Amino acid sequence: MTASSSKLNEHDQIISALQQLVEPMKATLVGPSEIIVHDLTRLPNSIVAIGGDVTGRSIGDPATDKLLDAVASGNLRTSIGYRTTSPSGKELLSTTAIIRDSTNQPVAALCINRDISGWEVLHSLTGALAGLSLPISAEEEQATTEVFVRDVDELATLLLSRAVAESGVPVDEMRKEHKVEVVRLLKARGFFLLRDAAETAANALACTRFTIYNYLNEIEGE
Structure with missing residues (x-):
């Protein structure tokens, strides 16, 4: 087996494993959420698996501006618990995990988007009823601009x-x-x-x- 075919097989195995994780991971999340797998070798139309529907995207749709920027700049890294907004204006809490192969090359991005708008309302209402200003965790205070587009x-x-x-x-x-x-x-x-x-x-x-x-x-x- 050549090095190139071994590399290809490793890539395929990683993508396949992530695709199989999508539905089980989605089932563990409470409330509106989605799990998305991006194959970074297929940019820009990199979505190869999706479970749930928070951002209105489908398999074959492109990466976000944030992910594309990270690929172009060589600054691909895992980001946990950052805030962004869905196309419909809902508050999201998102995580993007960069998956690398045995040579440390980025292969995929595993993304989790949770609609927390309902929790935000409950959070505010609970605080109002108790006469308190309830704290927000440091992770949830992180904000970013990420646009979820449907086509190139x-x-x-x-x-x-x-x-x-x-x-x-x-x-x-x-x-x-x-x-x-x-x-x-x-x-x-x-x-x-x-x-x-x-x-x-x-x-x-x-x-x-x-x-x-x-x-x-x-x-x-x-």
């Missing part, structure tokens, strides 16, 4: 709009340095892992696809 086009639009907004200059007033900065932000956040990314960026920045490639080469050479 939605993810691309999100990343583009953020990068353009951060440049502080409307596209029709941008000079080269502004567009290079937008491309730099997009590259850092994993935008160019998406399908037809260069063409999408070119359309948004009113330039050609080849200009985007030139900007990327310029950034790589810095």
